[in-house]
Amino acid sequence: MTDFVPAARTATRALRELFPETPLQRNDYLSLRYGAEIWLKREDLTPVRSFKLRGAFNAMRKxxxxxxxxxxxxxxxxxxxxxxxxxxxxxxxxxxxxxxxxxxxxxxxxxxxxxxxxxxxxxxxxxxxxxxxxxxxxxxxxxxxxxxxxxxxADVMEGQATVGVEILDQLGHAPDMVVLSVGGGGLSSGVSRYLRDVSPTTEFRFVEPLGGASLKAALQAGHPVQLDEVDSFVDGAAVARLGEKPFADLAWVDPAHVILAPEDRICVTMIDMLNVEGVVLEPAGAMPINALDDIAEEIRGKTVVCVVSGGNFDFERLPEVKERAQRFQGRKKYFILRLPQRPGALRDFLSILGPDDDVARFEYLKKSARNFGSILIGLETTDPANFTRLFAEMEAQGFAYRDITQDATLAEYLI
Missing domain, CATH: 3.40.50.1100 (Rossmann fold)
Known part of the structure; x- marks a missing residue:
């Protein structure tokens, strides 16, 4: 046992001056879905709704x-x-x-x-x-x-390790796997370092946003590197460069055990947890739950702890999150339709929409000097297969269109 273990336990006792241990809750919905014992370590329930209080407090104390x-x-x-x-x-x-x-x-x-x-x-x-x-x-x-x-x-990382201390104390035995989100690396390095010392049989999976994979890049290079671009959507974990000290504690990680979570897919988990469980998660907090799909076959019958790192979510972002979730699931698409400028053309197009197809966006500009006009259309539907039928019908009737759902440049200006 290294000196880090007693230091993390001391930090945990000191933290009780501020708040009681955050709940470790078995989630029935996720456990049934994955055929495993899924536990959520609810760091979204600290006084500041994230684990960051632990590291800041411990560093200041020391x-x-x-x-x-x-x-x-x-x-x-x-x-x-x-x-x-x-x-x-x-x-x-x-x-x-x-x-x-x-x-x-x-x-x-x-x-x-x-x-x-x-x-x-x-x-x-x-x-x-x-x-x-x-x-x-x-x-x-x-x-x-x-x-x-x-x-x-080092003191911040030690403070974040208190999450691991509480997990073992609350669960009463070693979990088979712990799933951790990664930003700068303070939480993932602190928790994994503690548990590797006291629970050597526990496995780890690390989750990064696809647009901010600083750990994956560091492991591949053998040292922290500066990412050229970072998608800032997962603001709690979108870090361009992993910390030097955290990397020293994470250099052992197998790159295959680092899961990259697409930002739009994270939105699906955020909406799912809000609608089904009534749990408000920020994007970084949703990442460990989101990664369960990637390891579903590995975790069957096992005890898995997902560290829910935070719940500081601004509800003004909810429409964006819902939009991105629908697009990832294939239930919402945007396309530009070239419509003949003749009477009844729009009616002909609308007649091929199905009962579950809902027009969410419609912008049309008629230009008298042209034979065709362009329409920006946003459609929502209940089943992605409905779009296959719709596009086939549009092509059969001679409607020309361009799907721009995944066109980032056009979407930025038009959507």
């Missing part, structure tokens, strides 16, 4: 134990880390300056201020996070404050 003169902390964050640090600053009675991008939604700014109260100042700077981060580090150096990193910090 820093102040080593040097009580440190009374000023700084971080750069647009979400969960900011809220975890704000909560911790108020708990310890120390000053915190939190740099956030100017584009941060007001809801997240307001929550950060509410958690920190008089102890926290929020500074909005930079349109993009890299500029916000640079401003935070420059201010930190000038003021002599302590920069609290969101994941690339």
């Amino acid at each position: 820093i102040r134990e080593r040097d009580p003169s440190v009374t000023r902390f700084v971080c750069a964050s647009a979400g969960n880390h900011a809220q975890g640090m704000a909560f911790s600053c108020r708990h310890f009675g120390v000053r915190g300056t939190i740099f956030m991008p100017i584009t941060t939604p007001q809801q997240k700014i307001a929550k950060t201020k509410a958690f920190g109260g008089e102890w926290v100042e929020v500074v909005l700077t930079g349109d993009y996070f890299d500029r916000t981060l640079a401003a935070a580090k420059a201010w930190c150096a000038a003021e002599g404050a302590y920069f609290l990193a969101p994941f690339d910090d």
Whole structure:
């Protein structure tokens, strides 16, 4: 047993000053669906609705134990880390300056201020996070404050390991598998490091967003690398570069055990958990559940723990999430139809729609100097097979069309 194990247990006991252990709940719906014992570790039920409070609290606790003169902390964050640090600053009675991008939604700014109260100042700077981060580090150096990193910090990783401590204590035995979401690597490295020491038979699967696969890239290169592009939809895990310290603890991972979850598929899980279970998850929090489809055959009859990392979801995004889920399931499509400019042409087209086909978008511009006009159409249906029938009928009747559902460039401007 390494020194990391007792340190993680000490951190867990210290955390009880802030909140009780988060629930570990057997989920009947998922267990029946996959023929396994599926348990959800509900980190969406911490006081700040994410696991980030654990790492921020532990780092602040240990820093102040080593040097009580440190009374000023700084971080750069647009979400969960900011809220975890704000909560911790108020708990310890120390000053915190939190740099956030100017584009941060007001809801997240307001929550950060509410958690920190008089102890926290929020500074909005930079349109993009890299500029916000640079401003935070420059201010930190000038003021002599302590920069609290969101994941690339040994004390933060130790704090996230408390999730693993609680899982074993609550379950009472070693799970067969733990499924973890990966962003910068703090949670996945901390939990897997602890459980590998005390529960060596437990397997792991790591889940990244398809548009932010920093762990997969690091494992393939043998070191953390900077991704050229990152899809920011999974904002809690869309990280362009895995942390150096987390990678040191994750270098053993088999790349085949890193699951890449498409962003639109994650939306299906978010809608499913909301409608069926009444559980509100942010995209990163839904990833471990979403990955169960990829490992369905491996987990039959086994005990599997999915760490639900967070539930900070802005409901203004719900229409987008529903839209992306429908598109992934093949139940919603957008296409451009070339319609002859003659009386009755539109009626002819509408007559071939089925009883389950619903027009969700319709834009038509008649141009008198042309023989054909273009229509942007969005259709929803109950069964993807309905589109096969519809398109076959359109072709049979001579209607020319172009499916633009997966055309990212056109969708950005037209949809």
